[in-house]
Amino acid sequence: MGRGQRSKYPSVKLREFVTHTVASKSPFPLSSTSQLSSGTPFPLAHYINCDNFSKRHREFLAAVTTGIEPRTFAEAMKDAGWRQAMQSEIAALEDNSTWDLVPLPLGKHALGSK
Template identity: 40%
Template sequence: MSTRIKKSPEYLKDYHCNLNVSSTSSSVKYPLNSVLSYSNLSPSYKSFVMSISSHVEPTTYFEAVKHDCWRKAIQCEISALESNQTWETALLPLNKLAIGCKWVFKIKYKADGTIERYKARGIPFTDIQAYRRLIGRLMYLTNTRPNITFSVQQLSQFLAKPTIVHYNAAIRILRYIKEAPSLGLFFSSTTTVHLKAFCDSDWGTCSDSRQSVTGFSVYLGNSLIS
């Protein structure tokens, strides 16, 4: 065991950071609790936040069916679709292919943090609206995560007719964000109110459209804000 005194990195002296990482999992390179503290939350809201963090929503059908609560949620969704006559069971016609379906699983919580119910919903892979909503949220996130800007911009070019390849690429961005939740922009606590902007472009370098690629950065003082 090292006896060396631990202290915050010198380059973080001008930033508001909580570096309490004693309970951090070693599998996460940039853990959220390295920059986030729950000490100022009210007891009721802290209980709600901790309850959400302690439950995991499955990402695939095969993960969900291992648990009785999610199997019941799937059966309730199917029963609701049948009772509302949204669909009916039928034989697949010859020379036809069935459309794939992705199950989405969500936990609905009460105000005190306890679980109200488990929700399951089947979404076809051809759901263009779901893809557009996902890309829209990722575009909003680029305000503080400029490292995903180029990838999100590329995927936003296929909003009219996305494919499963584009959807999987968007999900991969989400996995990257989840693995590095605290990797974002730092805002200095003593910055000057001075706005600076820089831009650059490369002519005809986009491999998809053969158009020019333009980049820009905006600083408030010494803090990158866009």
């Protein structure tokens, strides 16, 4: 199978939870009344009610739950938020002297990383 062609399955660790259910840009539909029929025995929407949170906190909750993570570097580069996040990560790694750049020995090839 070629790159990106293999079957992908949700994590078994999260099978009893409803994750990333907010698809709206509006932060206000976050409440126990917006339920999905996911077949999950204990959906979080049955236990969490965001109605008592402030407007700003509901906006924050919507922002952290609506995001869809890019699957490839190319997808991430199309999004200004992801580009900024990557630049911040690289800057932090460089500021903390996390690694040293050294030349490769002759005849050796660098390994990629995910």
